[in-house]
Amino acid sequence: MESNIKLMLIKVVHTLIWIFFNGVIFYMLYAVIAHKLDRWLWIGYGFVCLEGLILLTFKSHCPLNLLARKYTNSTKANFDIYLPSWLAKYTKLIYTTIFAIIIIITLYQILH
Secondary structure, X not given: OOHHHHHHHXXXXXXXXXXXXXXXXXXXXXXXXXXXXXHHHXXXXXXXXXXXXXXXXXXXXXXXXXXXXXXXXXXXXXOOOOOOHHHHHHHHHHHHHHHHHHHHHHHHHHHO
């Protein structure tokens, strides 16, 4: 398989995973705002913690990022995913901030 096709497949998979995690994060945000501390919220915490462990294991890089690097020399922030460059650059900051808010609201609801 050609390098550009491999890179395209990695970008598609990476984008689909990103979309999945958007669903997880935004469900979690909805759940805590709606005071719906249900099973799906805790499953979401599990997914996010698993993603965090993977990022820690790979020194803050997604394994797909490292794999895509083999097929391109691009220095753009979105070389490995179909997102606008600015969003790819700040995704970790944006979603870590949202996740921190989710944690704070969850703790507040549990403790009150």
